[in-house]
Amino acid sequence: SYIGGNLSLSNIEYLTDLSIFKNLNKLSHLSITGNPNLLNLNGIQNISSISSLSIILNDKLNSLNGLNNLVQVGGNVTIRANRSLLDLEGLNNIKSIYGDLVIGSDDYNYNNSHKELLNTLNGLNSLVSIEGNLIIGYNNNLIDITGLSSLESTGSIFKIWYNKSL
Secondary structure (H helix, E strand, O other), X not given: OEEEEEEEEEOOOOOOXXXXXXXXXXXXXXXXXXXXXXXXXXXXXXXXXXXXXXXXXXXXXXXXXXXXXXXXXXXXXXXXXXXXXXXXXXOOOOOEEOOOEEEEOOOHHHHHHOXXXXXXXXXXXXXXXXXXXXXXXXXXXXXXXXXXOOOOEOOOOEEEEOOOOO
């Protein structure tokens, strides 16, 4: 089955996983925002390509597994303020992002209101190219960026800043 447009899952208190979407194999934009009890992304593992991906403010999300078959993203990828997420495992097969990759924030005010546990970029190991910008900021527990070791090219901005533990 497919959704020809956007799938936005926002502020759903009782959502713990995405198993309801287990037959979904095509999707344009995916936004998962503000789901306080979402633990994982299991259920969307049949999606291999997507136009954009946004995963923001899911306090209990501890794994991106479920995105394991995703190979490319046609636009932006934003991952921020997922307080229980330690790494980016689950994004292991993404080779290309044709927009920006933003992990954390580029905004000083963001740092004052969200505590990130993300400590490694493991999971991005297959990523070869980012056509847009790479911005990794305000991930205070980030200690390892070797997950970017396969990255060969980015757009005009390559910014890794205000990650206090690096």
